[in-house]
Every structure is written in structure tokens, then in C-alpha cells.
Amino acid sequence: MTGRELTCEEVIEQLFDYLDREVDSQRRADIERHLARCRDCFSRAEFERRLRAKVEESVSVRAPQRLHRRVKDLLDRFDADETNSTS
Amino acid sequence: MSASSSSGDDRARHRQRRRQWFEREVERLMDRLYGTALRLTRHPDDAEDIVADAIGKAWTKLDELRDPDRFEGWLFHILNNTFVSEWRRRQCRPKMADDSETCEPDNLDATSFSLFQQLHQPFLLWWGSTEDRFLNELLQDDLQRALDALPDPYRMIVVFVEVQGYTYGEVSELLGIPLGTVRSRLNRGRTLLQKALWKQAREAGFTVAFRGTEGEPP
Numbered sequence: 001m002t003g004r005e006l007t008c009e010e011v012i013e014q015l016f017d018y019l020d021r022e023v024d025s026q027r028r029a030d031i032e033r034h035l036a037r038c039r040d041c042f043s044r045a046e047f048e049r050r051l052r053a054k055v056e057e058s059v060s061v062r063a064p065q066r067l068h069r070r071v072k073d074l075l076d077r078f079d080a081d082e083t084n085s086t087s
Numbered sequence: 088m089s090a091s092s093s094s095g096d097d098r099a100r101h102r103q104r105r106r107q108w109f110e111r112e113v114e115r116l117m118d119r120l121y122g123t124a125l126r127l128t129r130h131p132d133d134a135e136d137i138v139a140d141a142i143g144k145a146w147t148k149l150d151e152l153r154d155p156d157r158f159e160g161w162l163f164h165i166l167n168n169t170f171v172s173e174w175r176r177r178q179c180r181p182k183m184a185d186d187s188e189t190c191e192p193d194n195l196d197a198t199s200f201s202l203f204q205q206l207h208q209p210f211l212l213w214w215g216s217t218e219d220r221f222l223n224e225l226l227q228d229d230l231q232r233a234l235d236a237l238p239d240p241y242r243m244i245v246v247f248v249e250v251q252g253y254t255y256g257e258v259s260e261l262l263g264i265p266l267g268t269v270r271s272r273l274n275r276g277r278t279l280l281q282k283a284l285w286k287q288a289r290e291a292g293f294t295v296a297f298r299g300t301e302g303e304p305p
Contacts, residue, residue, distance in 0.1 A: 016277070020248055022255055040207075047203045047218045054222065055249045055280075058230050059122030067121060067135045071113060071142050078146055079106060083099075 006034045011041050019048055109149065112158050113142055120166055126246050127170045129235045137173065141166040163251060167261060174239060202281035206295060217295050221288060229291075233283035241276030248273055 011034045017023050018031045035042045113120075120141070124134035145165050152161055206217045234242060247253040247261065255269045262269070 016274070020255070043207065043216070043218065044203050047206075047222070050222050051202070051281075052249050054225060054227075054230055055234065055245070058227060058234055059119055059126055059246075059250050060227075061118060061122035061125055063117045063121035063138070064131070064135070067138060068114070068117065070135065070139050071117075072110070074139060074143050075106060075110060075146060078143070079102070082102065 006030050008034075008038060008041050011035070011038070012044065015041075015045060015048060019045070019052065105149070108155075109146060113145075113162075116159060116162060120162070123163070123246065123250060124166060124170065126231070126234060126250065127167075127243055129242075133173075137166065137170050140173075141169045144169065167247065167251070170243070171261060174243070198278075200278050200282050200285075202285050205285055221293065224293065225284070225288075229284065229287050233280055233287060236283055237276055237279055241272050241279060244269060244273045245276040245280065 011031055014023060014027070014031060018028060023031065035045055117138075120138045121134055124137040124141075125131065128134045128137060141162065145162050148165075152158060202221075203218060206221050234245070237245065243262075244258055247258045248255070253261070255266055255273070258269045258273075259266045
């Protein structure tokens with residue numbers, strides 16, 4: 001533990017570093033201690049976490065069938081080249 | 088059977104097993120590879136090119152992969168590098184009229200803005216949370232539109248950090264820019280993204296009780 005409790009301003013200022021796992025374990029523990037007792041900062045952290053999860057979901061897109069076929073053709077070509085070079 | 092034809096058969100079987108394993112792994116990751124490439128490039132055709140190119144590179148460099156359990160991270164790293172190289176190549180071209188959106192990102196209004204602060208009404212907590220309502224009503228299409236509207240230098244860092252979980256140091260290395268620049272671009276990217284989401288939400292009729300029409304992005 002560090003010697004003093006973090007203020008709300010300090011926690012908000014470092015919130016994204018915390019969510020991005022860019023703080024050391026000591027600072028992480030200090031922030032989590034604050035979040036456990038401060039409803040406003042906890043709500044803010046939860047909001048940013050949930051928004052981030054939505055951003056993460058934004059890459060959930062179905063790849064088109066033609067891309068699957070293109071990749072298969074590409075690997076077939078590599079295979080054929082390899083077979084020819086070793087025969 | 089001669090010794091040479093037997094070793095030839097072994098090689099063929101090994102090649103076949105290797106191909107099957109690679110294809111299975113790639114198929115498992117294909118949707119996310121394409122989705123990531125689509126968020127990075129914003130264009131379906133470009134996204135397909137980047138994915139196919141990255142998979143081709145991965146196949147030819149497969150012997151360099153020491154630990155098969157790290158295949159996913161390794162392949163995504165190749166995808167990101169492929170995108171960054173292509174992006175840099177395009178940046179070197181003489182600027183076309185439609186490239187303007189990627190120019191001078193520092194001129195964009197990225198003054199401090201917090202979506203949470205716009206939404207949060209502590210005195211309304213017993214009525215339910217406006218933040219919850221906003222997140223529940225936020226559609227993936229809206230989010231994709233807001234992400235796609237970010238200029239390239241910001242969007243790619245938001246995708247690397249928020250989607251792929253890269254550290255600031257890894258992004259700095261990947262893009263060849265200082266850590267401070269990664270931090271400032273990420274901060275601006277998030278600010279612009281939250282402003283865009285707020286603007287979209289208000290245009291779609293989202294209201295915060297007791298705020299009336301206040302709370303326009305600054």
C-alpha cells in the first residue's frame with residue numbers, strides 16, 4: 001500500500017492507464033481500493049469498461065465466403081509451388 | 088519401396104498435416120481477422136487484401152513460429168504489420184482529394200470530453216442509470232460508424248489497444264512512434280469517438296432527463 005488514499009481526480013486521471021493495464025501492481029491496488037469505496041468513480045470505470053467491450057465487439061464481423069475461397073486457393077498455390085520445387 | 092520414395096511420402100504427409108493444421112487455425116480466426124482488418128482499413132476489399140496477404144506471409148514464415156499455442160497473437164501481429172506497411176505506402180502517395188480525412192489530425196477538435204459526464208446524473212440514480220440505458224441502446228452499427236469516422240492515426244491505435252489489447256510500448260514499436268505520441272493519439276481517439284457517439288445518440292433522439300437540449304459536445 002502507498003501511504004495515502006487516492007483522490008477521485010487522481011483516479012479519473014489514471015483510469016484509462018488502469019483499464020489499459022499500464023499501471024504497476026501497486027497503483028492498480030490503490031485504484032481498486034478507491035473504486036471499491038467510491039460509487040461515482042466505480043460507475044465511471046464500469047461505464048468505460050462496458051464501452052470498451054462494445055468497441056471490442058465491433059470486430060465481430062462474418063468474413064465473406066469469397067475470402068475463405070481466396071485463402072484456400074492461395075494455400076493450394078503455395079502447396080503446388082512447394083510440390084513442384086521438391087519433385 | 089525405395090528409401091527415397093519413402094522419405095518423399097513422409098515429407099508429403101508432413102506437408103499435408105501442416106496444411107490441415109494451419110487451415111483449421113486460420114478458419115477459426117477468420118471472422119476476427121477480417122473484422123479487425125475491416126475496422127483498420129474501413130473498406131471490405133482492402134480488408135480482404137490485408138487478411139489474404141497476412142495469411143500468405145504467415146504460411147511462408149510458419150517455420151519461424153516456435154510455439155503453436157502463440158499462433159493467434161503471431162498471426163494478428165502479422166496482420167497489423169501488413170496493415171501498417173500498406174498504410175505507410177499509401178501515405179507516401181501524392182495526396183488525393185479523398186485522403187483529406189487522414190491529414191492534419193491535430194486540427195480536429197479533440198478538447199476534453201467525457202461521454203460519462205454527459206450521461207451521469209447522480210441524483211437520478213433511483214430512477215435507473217442513464218449510462219446503462221445509453222450502453223444498452225448503443226447499436227454495433229453506430230459504434231462501427233463512429234470508429235470508422237476516426238482519422239487513421241487515431242483509429243488504428245484505438246483498435247490496437249482496445250480491441251487487440253496491445254500495450255502502449257507494443258503500439259509504439261509497431262508504428263515506430265514515441266510512447267508520448269501513442270498516449271496522446273489514444274486519448275484524442277477516445278475523445279473523438281465519445282463525441283461522435285454522443286452526437287449520434289442525440290441525433291437519434293436520446294435524451295438525458297433534466298438536461299433538455301444541453302450537453303452538446305464542446
